[in-house]
Amino acid sequence: MEQHGGACVEAVALTRRFGPNTALDRLTLTIEPGETFGLLGANGAGKTTFIRLITGYLIPTEGSVTVDGFSPVTHPAQVHERLGYVAETTRLYPDLRVERFLRFAGEVHGLAGKGLDEAVERSIERFSLASVSSRLVGNLSKGFQQRVSLAQAFLHDPALLIVDEPTSGLDPLQQAEVDEVLAGLRGERTVILCTHDLAEARALASRVAVLRQGRLVAAGPASEVLGGSDPLALFRAPAAAA
Amino acid sequence: MRPLLSLVRKELTVLFGSPVAYVTLTAIALVTALLFFDHLRIYNQILFVYTSNVTGGFEGGTVPAHVNLQDQVFMPLMQQLAITLIGLIPLITMRVFSEERARGTDEFLLTSLLTPNQIVLGKFVATFLFVALMLAVSFVYPAAAVLRAGLGAQHLLAVYVGLLVLGLGLASIGLVCSAFTTSQLVAAVSAYAVAFALYDLGWLNPFVGNRAAETLSLLSLQPRFSGFAEGLLSLADAVYFAGLIAVGFVLARLSLDLVRVR
Numbered sequence: 001m002e003q004h005g006g007a008c009v010e011a012v013a014l015t016r017r018f019g020p021n022t023a024l025d026r027l028t029l030t031i032e033p034g035e036t037f038g039l040l041g042a043n044g045a046g047k048t049t050f051i052r053l054i055t056g057y058l059i060p061t062e063g064s065v066t067v068d069g070f071s072p073v074t075h076p077a078q079v080h081e082r083l084g085y086v087a088e089t090t091r092l093y094p095d096l097r098v099e100r101f102l103r104f105a106g107e108v109h110g111l112a113g114k115g116l117d118e119a120v121e122r123s124i125e126r127f128s129l130a131s132v133s134s135r136l137v138g139n140l141s142k143g144f145q146q147r148v149s150l151a152q153a154f155l156h157d158p159a160l161l162i163v164d165e166p167t168s169g170l171d172p173l174q175q176a177e178v179d180e181v182l183a184g185l186r187g188e189r190t191v192i193l194c195t196h197d198l199a200e201a202r203a204l205a206s207r208v209a210v211l212r213q214g215r216l217v218a219a220g221p222a223s224e225v226l227g228g229s230d231p232l233a234l235f236r237a238p239a240a241a242a
Numbered sequence: 243m244r245p246l247l248s249l250v251r252k253e254l255t256v257l258f259g260s261p262v263a264y265v266t267l268t269a270i271a272l273v274t275a276l277l278f279f280d281h282l283r284i285y286n287q288i289l290f291v292y293t294s295n296v297t298g299g300f301e302g303g304t305v306p307a308h309v310n311l312q313d314q315v316f317m318p319l320m321q322q323l324a325i326t327l328i329g330l331i332p333l334i335t336m337r338v339f340s341e342e343r344a345r346g347t348d349e350f351l352l353t354s355l356l357t358p359n360q361i362v363l364g365k366f367v368a369t370f371l372f373v374a375l376m377l378a379v380s381f382v383y384p385a386a387a388v389l390r391a392g393l394g395a396q397h398l399l400a401v402y403v404g405l406l407v408l409g410l411g412l413a414s415i416g417l418v419c420s421a422f423t424t425s426q427l428v429a430a431v432s433a434y435a436v437a438f439a440l441y442d443l444g445w446l447n448p449f450v451g452n453r454a455a456e457t458l459s460l461l462s463l464q465p466r467f468s469g470f471a472e473g474l475l476s477l478a479d480a481v482y483f484a485g486l487i488a489v490g491f492v493l494a495r496l497s498l499d500l501v502r503v504r
Contacts, residue, residue: 018504055353059502077355085353091346095259096252107248108354136259 006033006190007082007160009054013063016049023049025214026063031207033159036182036191038205038222040198042235046214047194048088051162054192055085067160081110084158088165088194090145094138098129098148101137105152123151127181143174150181161185164194179204196235202226210234246360246367249351253368257334263372266330271379273326277319278383285314319384320401320471324464327376327409328441332433334372335416336426338365339494344424348501358498362421362491369417373409377402397473404470407483408463412437414490421497437463 009031016024024046031037039047052058053065056072056079064071070078093101102123106116124130127147132140137148146166153161163182167175182204185191195201201208202222209219218225218234225231257263292305308314342348351361385398416433423429439445442465443458450458459465466479 052349055349057349057352057502076357080353080355083353085350087346087349091350093252093256093345093347095256100255104248104252105350105354108245108351108356110245110355112244 005159006035006188007068008033009065009067009160009190009192011050011053011063011065014050014053014060014065015062016046016053016058017061022214024053024211027211027214027216028063029209029216029219031190031192033190034187035207036186036193036205038201038208039192039194039211040196040201040208040235041211042196044213045211045235047211048164049214050211051085051164051192051194054079054162055083056080081156082159084153084156084161086146086149086153086161086163086166088168090142090149092137092145092148092152094136096137097134098137098140099124099133101148102152102155106155109156111156119155119157123155126154127151143170143177146170146174146178150178158189160190160192162192162194166193166195167197167200175200198226198231212236245354245356246364249356249361249364250368250371253338253365254371257368257372260337262333262337266333267376267379270326270330270376274319274323274380274383277322277326278315278386281315281318285309285311288314316384317471320405321468323380323384323405324408324467324471325441327373327405327412328434328437330376331373331409331412332416332419332430332437335369335413335420335433336430337420338369338417339421339497340423340426340429343501344426348498352498352502358495361498362494366414366417366487366491366494369413370410373413374406377405377409400470400473400475403475404467404479407470407480408467411463411483411486411490414487415440418490418493418497421494 009029011027011029014024014027014029015022027046027050039050041047049058053060054067054072056076059073067079067082070082072079093104096104099120102120103116106119111119124133127150129144129147129151132144137145140148150163150166153163166178166182170178179200182191182193186206191204193201193205205222207220208222208225210217210225212235225234288309289305292309339348342351352358356364381402384401389398412433415436416429419433419436420426420429423432440461441463443462444455446458447455460482466482469476469479
């Protein structure tokens with residue numbers, strides 16, 4: 001597989017409001033090429049909003065975010081060709097067979113002909129999907145569906161991989177498999193790992209950021225940010241922490 | 243272009259992966275056959291009455307001019323086929339956008355190389371292809387009626403162009419209703435409501451003035467389709483249906499933008 005230095009993600013005063021609620025509040029953050037970056041926070045902290053702003057699925061209320069200098073609002077094609085995205089819950093087409101779905105995912109990411117055949121074959125092999133490649137996605141176990149979700153994100157060899165709660169709902173064996181795949185990507189491409197599993201973040205991420213109520217409360221090397229006696233304090237709202 | 247074609251293929255695969263496609267195709271074939279034979283039966287009975295009881299024999303020229311295959315079988319069949327399309331097309335369109343949104347797969351599409359315009363276009367094209375297939379399935383009996391009535395291929399063509407543009411217009415209405423909700427049920431019910439209301443806006447005439455009634459008549463689906471059913475290819479009618487499809491496209495496209503800025 002082609003080696004990537006990865007993509008650089010830069011957010012400047014990034015803000016997103018939903019009506020009166022501020023989901024993300026003036027977030028400024030830089031994710032370096034090739035690093036595995038852990039994005040942590042409790043439910044509703046703003047992690048998924050941040051990810052959706054990077055992918056261009058949402059438009060910022062204020063501020064900006066860029067991938068390799070391209071804004072997903074003004075240059076979506078340049079961002080999307082660099083992007084592989086594994087959403088929080090497996091967002092797949094249950095009526096498609098696994099191989100058909102992977103071919104579709106490759107085609108809508110610009111792959112065609114022999115390149116598409118090879119990419120699908122490679123993904124099926126990498127994520128051990130050969131035994132289920134002709135089955136309907138909807139009939140697969142959650143673990144296999146998560147593998148299919150990861151496989152589609154890798155197809156076009158993206159420079160930036162965003163994985164939102166990749167091990168949520170998986171059994172320990174399946175979690176270990178997914179973590180192994182993600183660990184193998186270090187340095188190869190930029191990975192944004194969105195999780196609330198601290199152990200997973202410690203094991204996989206070189207740097208982490210913690211969001212709370214839409215605000216950045218800590219950022220730095222995983223060992224420093226999560227190394228204190230009570231790292232969970234970062235997750236708690238100020239009143240609760242007190 | 244390739245991602246767009248891939249999306250069209252995916253839409254058709256998903257559609258034929260569910261029983262709705264087969265139920266719809268079977269329903270239109272059955273309804274067309276039942277209506278055709280029912281009208282033919284009534285036509286034969288009328289013909290029998292005129293030729294045996296009233297005039298006392300099967301002599302040429304004894305049957306009134308309006309008792310013919312065109313007026314007794316073909317025209318009513320076409321009008322009822324148009325109503326049948328209103329009944330069936332929302333079943334096809336209800337899931338197209340709403341299901342993507344409910345499952346979250348719209349996010350998958352919007353983070354691919356497909357542009358929002360291509361996403362809407364791909365879904366419209368796939369739905370239009372299915373509507374064309376529905377009409378192809380219903381083609382046999384009307385074709386037999388036309389050929390037997392000696393109306394000729396041009397009339398048949400005009401009627402089927404009319405049915406096609408009506409079907410595409412109804413599909414556009416259904417797709418817009420699907421684009422603004424995550425519930426397939428809401429999408430279907432709202433599509434039925436809009437399609438039936440728009441089919442003949444004459445029901446509003448008692449509540450409005452003459453001028454407004456004329457305008458409403460211009461906006462109704464049924465009068466526009468009737469021209470085609472009578473074998474008349476009118477540019478104004480074609481522009482009306484093209485406009486309906488264009489408005490549907492713009493509204494469906496708008497729904498994708500609303501998700502991003504909501």
